[in-house]
Amino acid sequence: MTQTTYENTDKIRAGLKKRYARERRFRFYGLMAIAISFLFLLVLLVNIISTGYPAFQQSYVKLDVKIDPAVLGVSKDATRDELFKANYARLIKKTLNDMFPGVKGRKQKRALKQLVSKSAAYELRDKVVENPSLIGTTQSFWFLAKDDVDVFMKGKIDRSLPESDRRIKDYQLKWIDKLMAEGRLEKRFNTTFFTAGDSREPEQAGIKGALVGSFLTMLVTMSLSFPIGVLAAVYLEEFAPQNNRWVDIIEININNLAAVPSIVFGLLGLAVFIAFFGVPRSSPLIGGLVLTLMTLPTIIIASRAAIKSVPPSIREAALGLGASKVQTTFGHVVPLAMPGILTGTIIGMAQALGETAPLLMIGMVAFVADIPHSILDPSTVMPVQIYLWSDSPERAFTERTSAAIMVLLAFLVVMNFMAVLLRKKFERKW
Amino acid sequence: MTNLPDTKLPDTQLSDSVVANANEPRGMDDVHKNEEFDVEINGTLGKPFVDNAKMSSRKCDVFYGDKQAIFDVNIDIAQNEILAMIGPSGCGKSTYLRVLNRMNDTIPICRVTGEHKLDGEDIYAKEMDPVLLRARVGMVFQKPNPFPKSIYDNVAYGAKLHGLTNNRSELDDLVEKSLTRAGLWKEVKDDLQKPGTGLSGGQQQRLCIARTIAVDPEVILMDEPTSALDPIATALIEELMTELSAKYTIAIVTHSMQQAARVSNRTAYFHLGKLVEVNDTDKIFTTPEHQLTENYITGRFG
Numbered sequence: 001m002t003q004t005t006y007e008n009t010d011k012i013r014a015g016l017k018k019r020y021a022r023e024r025r026f027r028f029y030g031l032m033a034i035a036i037s038f039l040f041l042l043v044l045l046v047n048i049i050s051t052g053y054p055a056f057q058q059s060y061v062k063l064d065v066k067i068d069p070a071v072l073g074v075s076k077d078a079t080r081d082e083l084f085k086a087n088y089a090r091l092i093k094k095t096l097n098d099m100f101p102g103v104k105g106r107k108q109k110r111a112l113k114q115l116v117s118k119s120a121a122y123e124l125r126d127k128v129v130e131n132p133s134l135i136g137t138t139q140s141f142w143f144l145a146k147d148d149v150d151v152f153m154k155g156k157i158d159r160s161l162p163e164s165d166r167r168i169k170d171y172q173l174k175w176i177d178k179l180m181a182e183g184r185l186e187k188r189f190n191t192t193f194f195t196a197g198d199s200r201e202p203e204q205a206g207i208k209g210a211l212v213g214s215f216l217t218m219l220v221t222m223s224l225s226f227p228i229g230v231l232a233a234v235y236l237e238e239f240a241p242q243n244n245r246w247v248d249i250i251e252i253n254i255n256n257l258a259a260v261p262s263i264v265f266g267l268l269g270l271a272v273f274i275a276f277f278g279v280p281r282s283s284p285l286i287g288g289l290v291l292t293l294m295t296l297p298t299i300i301i302a303s304r305a306a307i308k309s310v311p312p313s314i315r316e317a318a319l320g321l322g323a324s325k326v327q328t329t330f331g332h333v334v335p336l337a338m339p340g341i342l343t344g345t346i347i348g349m350a351q352a353l354g355e356t357a358p359l360l361m362i363g364m365v366a367f368v369a370d371i372p373h374s375i376l377d378p379s380t381v382m383p384v385q386i387y388l389w390s391d392s393p394e395r396a397f398t399e400r401t402s403a404a405i406m407v408l409l410a411f412l413v414v415m416n417f418m419a420v421l422l423r424k425k426f427e428r429k430w
Numbered sequence: 431m432t433n434l435p436d437t438k439l440p441d442t443q444l445s446d447s448v449v450a451n452a453n454e455p456r457g458m459d460d461v462h463k464n465e466e467f468d469v470e471i472n473g474t475l476g477k478p479f480v481d482n483a484k485m486s487s488r489k490c491d492v493f494y495g496d497k498q499a500i501f502d503v504n505i506d507i508a509q510n511e512i513l514a515m516i517g518p519s520g521c522g523k524s525t526y527l528r529v530l531n532r533m534n535d536t537i538p539i540c541r542v543t544g545e546h547k548l549d550g551e552d553i554y555a556k557e558m559d560p561v562l563l564r565a566r567v568g569m570v571f572q573k574p575n576p577f578p579k580s581i582y583d584n585v586a587y588g589a590k591l592h593g594l595t596n597n598r599s600e601l602d603d604l605v606e607k608s609l610t611r612a613g614l615w616k617e618v619k620d621d622l623q624k625p626g627t628g629l630s631g632g633q634q635q636r637l638c639i640a641r642t643i644a645v646d647p648e649v650i651l652m653d654e655p656t657s658a659l660d661p662i663a664t665a666l667i668e669e670l671m672t673e674l675s676a677k678y679t680i681a682i683v684t685h686s687m688q689q690a691a692r693v694s695n696r697t698a699y700f701h702l703g704k705l706v707e708v709n710d711t712d713k714i715f716t717t718p719e720h721q722l723t724e725n726y727i728t729g730r731f732g
């Protein structure tokens with residue numbers, strides 16, 4: 001008897017070294033795996049941030065505008081309506097011409113006009129309409145610089161290249177140099193990027209429309225998929241008859257739905273919600289509905305797993321005290337499953353937030369310059385906006401694409417952070 | 431629930447095979463090993479029925495899927511008595527106890543047949559509300575299962591659920607009274623807001639007892655309520671049971687013969703899903719009628 005025991009001890013001791021070696025090896029593999037994934041993440045982030053961060057700055061040009069009613073084509077006591085319709089573009093053009101006299105040729109004249117963004121005229125209009133007493137005076141305004149000027153200011157155009165290879169020609173360089181020398185050209189924080197909707201002109205384009213669109217779409221998705229998903233999971237886990245063929249079929253179908261390519265949900269949304277129910281296309285409502293279809297299986301599967309992991313003894317404890325099935329479920333089981341349910345929901349929502357394909361099917365890919373005000377307004381969403389911009393040839397859109405990706409990532413980080421907070425709040429010790 | 435007509439009766443099968451086995455010639459060694467199977471279980475010996483039954487079961491069979499766990503149990507539990515259930519591990523004591531408050535309903539594969547009554551009412555009838563039944567027939571489970579809530583909320587849960595108290599101070603009193611009776615008050619009175627799951631195993635067991643008696647059930651089913659308790663706490667719970675039996679009816683499962691002898695009026699001996707013998711506790715422990723009962727209480731197996 002004792003002999004055997006000693007033998008075993010020796011055996012165990014002999015094997016220990018091997019076991020520890022295996023453990024060390026495994027730990028090394030684990031570290032490698034983490035290092036590799038971190039590396040990829042780092043490369044991705046560095047790439048996006050380095051391309052995107054210049055978009056948070058924008059060049060502005062200061063012009064001293066003499067608001068001459070003659071140039072505007074209005075009388076001194078024009079009505080508000082007349083002021084609104086006056087020709088401000090001409091005034092901007094004249095101001096620039098006065099600043100840089102002696103510009104010859106159509107090409108150069110057009111280039112001169114394009115030192116500042118087209119939005120300068122609208123800005124000027126808004127200022128004058130708001131305050132007609134400005135008419136006749138000379139005022140200094142900072143206007144958005146045109147995207148080419150902006151790109152040059154950010155050092156993306158090499159002036160040592162031969163002129164024919166540059167988007168900014170020598171005469172333009174002269175103007176820019178002069179503006180800089182006079183302190184009339186500078187880079188500032190790009191508020192337009194956060195306050196404007198999409199635009200054909202890169203310097204006027206912003207993500208607010210897409211952000212609001214994403215927010216409204218997520219709101220619709222969340223308020224539909226969370227309650228429906230959780231209730232479906234609760235029903236399937238707690239109330240549905242066990243070993244019932246119909247329940248099995250439903251279960252299999254839910255699992256299958258989770259694997260359906262997301263673009264199919266877009267087609268479904270097009271056929272059912274838009275064609276049949278007449279939900280306005282391009283709206284956050286239809287986007288939310290389609291993304292709900294896509295998110296539901298994720299939430300249901302995660303919630304069921306969370307509910308299943310609640311120990312049955314808790315149900316027995318509540319039932320044994322005379323709690324009804326519903327009281328037991330919603331008083332004990334669901335709260336205890338909440339951390340898991342929330343994790344699943346956030347994962348589903350994060351997926352939905354980054355989804356593009358199904359939204360292309362339901363018209364959310366349209367160019368929408370206005371910022372949506374309700375879930376019925378036409379709108380776009382962040383990933384689609386990114387897709388649209390990445391498709392644009394202008395240099396300035398490239399950096400805006402990356403900047404929009406950064407904002408989207410920030411959005412996701414905030415969502416995940418909220419998930420962690422919520423989980424902490426609901427977490428209970430066993 | 432009614433007996434399904436197409437159900438086989440493994441009861442008779444088993445007795446048949448036992449008899450057949452007994453008649454088969456075999457070696458000395460075999461006989462020694464299978465000693466417990468040599469005795470036939472044919473109905474219940476002793477005094478299973480009483481005049482003033484609070485609860486009663488007739489022809490009780492319980493199945494887990496295809497496997498039968500309880501075979502034809504017939505027994506009454508008298509008003510105000512303490513009935514002890516003893517028997518080797520896995521013989522179906524917990525299963526039978528859970529029949530009495532329909533706790534087995536929560537196990538999908540579990541099927542209960544036979545006739546079960548509380549105060550003459552069929553507890554498996556359609557009209558019987560399991561919620562009300564479980565409020566009237568409380569249960570302390572074999573494994574302590576406090577809610578992951580505060581100690582206070584654990585005890586107050588049932589009372590809140592059924593609206594038993596009118597205001598906060600009444601509830602406070604009820605919580606204190608219940609914890610005191612379960613012998614836990616002194617230890618936790620300053621930590622009422624701490625989680626019940628943070629208590630030790632024995633403390634959790636007493637918390638679950640406090641939680642059950644706080645609802646004031648008419649019948650209390652206790653499944654090894656003192657298995658994790660020290661002798662002092664055990665004595666306290668036994669005292670509590672004796673005190674409670676003045677008003678309530680108690681069925682207790684225990685592995686301690688001494689405990690059964692100390693607290694119970696009658697004792698039921700279960701063996702392999704069958705009720706072998708029920709009798710007044712002193713009779714069971716002094717003059718058991720059945721060979722199996724005697725083997726068990728004298729410590730020959732189990």
Ligand SMILES: Nc1ncnc2c1ncn2[C@@H]1O[C@H](COP(=O)(O)OP(=O)(O)OP(=O)(O)O)[C@@H](O)[C@H]1O
Nearest residue numbers: 494499517518519520521522523524525526537572
């Ligand atoms: N949920 C279940 N599913 C399937 N079989 C079960 C289940 N619960 C109990 N059983 C079976 O029923 C039989 C009786 O179990 P039970 O828990 O009633 O025994 P017990 O007498 O309480 O034992 P112990 O003294 O160990 O608690 C056992 O054979 C067990 O395997």
Ligand SMILES: [Mg+2]
Nearest residue numbers: 523524572653
């Ligand atoms: Mg048991």
